[in-house]
Amino acid sequence: MLHRRALVAEVLEGRGDMAVIAGLGASAWDITAAGDTALNFPLWGAMGGAAMIGLGLAIAQPERTVLVITGDGEMLMALGALASIAVQAPKNLAILVQDNEHYGETGMQQTATGHGVDLVAMARGAGIRHTMLVTEPGQVPDLRAAIHAGDGPFFAVAKIDPETLPLVLPPREGVILQARMREAILGPLANLA
Amino acid sequence: MNLDQAPSATADWPDHIFDLLKAYNVRQVALVPDAGHSRLIKRCLADNAMRVVTLTTEEEGVAMMAGAWLGGSRAVLLMQSSGVGNCINMLSLATLHRTPMPMLVTMRGDFGEFNPAQVPMGQATRTVLEAMGTLVNRADTPGDIAANVEATLKFAFNTYRATATLIGQRVIGAKTFGKD
Ligand SMILES: Cc1ncc(C[n+]2csc(CCOP(=O)(O)OP(=O)(O)O)c2C)c(N)n1
Ligand SMILES: [Mg+2]
Numbered sequence: 129m130l131h132r133r134a135l136v137a138e139v140l141e142g143r144g145d146m147a148v149i150a151g152l153g154a155s156a157w158d159i160t161a162a163g164d165t166a167l168n169f170p171l172w173g174a175m176g177g178a179a180m181i182g183l184g185l186a187i188a189q190p191e192r193t194v195l196v197i198t199g200d201g202e203m204l205m206a207l208g209a210l211a212s213i214a215v216q217a218p219k220n221l222a223i224l225v226q227d228n229e230h231y232g233e234t235g236m237q238q239t240a241t242g243h244g245v246d247l248v249a250m251a252r253g254a255g256i257r258h259t260m261l262v263t264e265p266g267q268v269p270d271l272r273a274a275i276h277a278g279d280g281p282f283f284a285v286a287k288i289d290p291e292t293l294p295l296v297l298p299p300r301e302g303v304i305l306q307a308r309m310r311e312a313i314l315g316p317l318a319n320l321a
Numbered sequence: 322m323n324l325d326q327a328p329s330a331t332a333d334w335p336d337h338i339f340d341l342l343k344a345y346n347v348r349q350v351a352l353v354p355d356a357g358h359s360r361l362i363k364r365c366l367a368d369n370a371m372r373v374v375t376l377t378t379e380e381e382g383v384a385m386m387a388g389a390w391l392g393g394s395r396a397v398l399l400m401q402s403s404g405v406g407n408c409i410n411m412l413s414l415a416t417l418h419r420t421p422m423p424m425l426v427t428m429r430g431d432f433g434e435f436n437p438a439q440v441p442m443g444q445a446t447r448t449v450l451e452a453m454g455t456l457v458n459r460a461d462t463p464g465d466i467a468a469n470v471e472a473t474l475k476f477a478f479n480t481y482r483a484t485a486t487l488i489g490q491r492v493i494g495a496k497t498f499g500k501d
Pocket of ligand 2: 231
């Protein structure tokens with residue numbers, strides 16, 4: 129069992145020019161707690177969209193590592209995306225599911241992963257060959273290395289403590305979130321496109 | 322049995338759409354297949370500068386267009402009208418972030434439909450798109466399609482929003498399984 133904020137902080141340590149998409153709710157607060165930057169795209173909604181946003185970005189920017197950090201509930205809403213991503217096979221895309229076996233944001237109701245549904249097996253079944261199940265802090269350096277390896281698509285599930293932490297909110301103006309990432313990736317001309 | 326109807330092999334409007342996608346530098350083409358788009362899909366698949374992504378459900382394409390735009394690429398979503406219903410909540414991305422999201426929708430449940438299952442979503446397609454802030458154009462003759470699609474692409478990429486061209490079933494035709 130890992131602590132989500134410590135996990136995300138360690139995964140994002142020395143991230144370089146990696147772009148990070150975070151699923152709505154606690155994952156978005158976690159990447160913000162690790163340091164809000166223009167290369168963070170925290171979602172405020174679009175449940176089930178995080179992985180596919182990552183795919184579109186990874187295809188558009190093949191030289192840049194793209195990491196999607198999301199919850200088990202959010203990933204369960206988009207299992208088909210695992211198939212779409214596996215078929216496209218972007219080497220620069222990594223997905224990290226923070227699995228607390230609950231819908232934390234809505235009051236800690238149980239998700240299917242708490243009943244034995246195995247997201248790593250589902251990703252493998254979809255055809256994502258590089259996967260990892262992280263259950264203890266000692267595995268995080270390997271997880272971090274795998275995210276940066278450029279050998280994707282890479283899919284990891286980290287079993288995390290179902291704790292509810294103080295909110296660390298990112299900007300919630302969507303236009304700013306999009307424009308700042310585009311500018312960070314494309315330069316000042318992004319806004320003249 | 323083929324539930325969907327493809328445009329006749331001699332219809333050239335799919336080629337006009339393809340030329341427009343090229344002219345507007347569209348790099349990612351997300352789709353759930355529709356027979357009405359089969360020729361366009363073939364053209365896109367044959368083009369090395371376009372990445373065709375076959376989705377498991379249409380809302381994946383909406384999210385993918387958001388990601389493409391974050392990375393500086395233009396994307397488009399091809400689907401049939403029933404797929405619009407799958408996109409509703411995900412379209413909030415276009416409104417929240419002001420993301421260009423052009424959609425080319427082949428209509429079913431529309432002019433001369435045979436299949437009752439297509440009617441509820443087909444009749445609701447424009448309403449649903451508009452309710453989610455999408456600008457909707459409609460083309461009901463082959464000659465109208467290119468100008469209409471160009472307007473949809475321009476409006477999306479120049480004014481940063483979701484737009485759609487609905488290609489009426491009158492253009493595509495309705496299959497009747499020998500029961501007309
Ligand atoms: C389409 C949709 N359905 C339901 C919700 C309500 N909702 C918001 S966050 C959330 C749970 C997220 O759970 P998970 O992804 O596991 O994140 P956690 O908070 O557990 O880290 C739900 C159900 C929503 N925002 N959108
Ligand atoms: Mg959860």
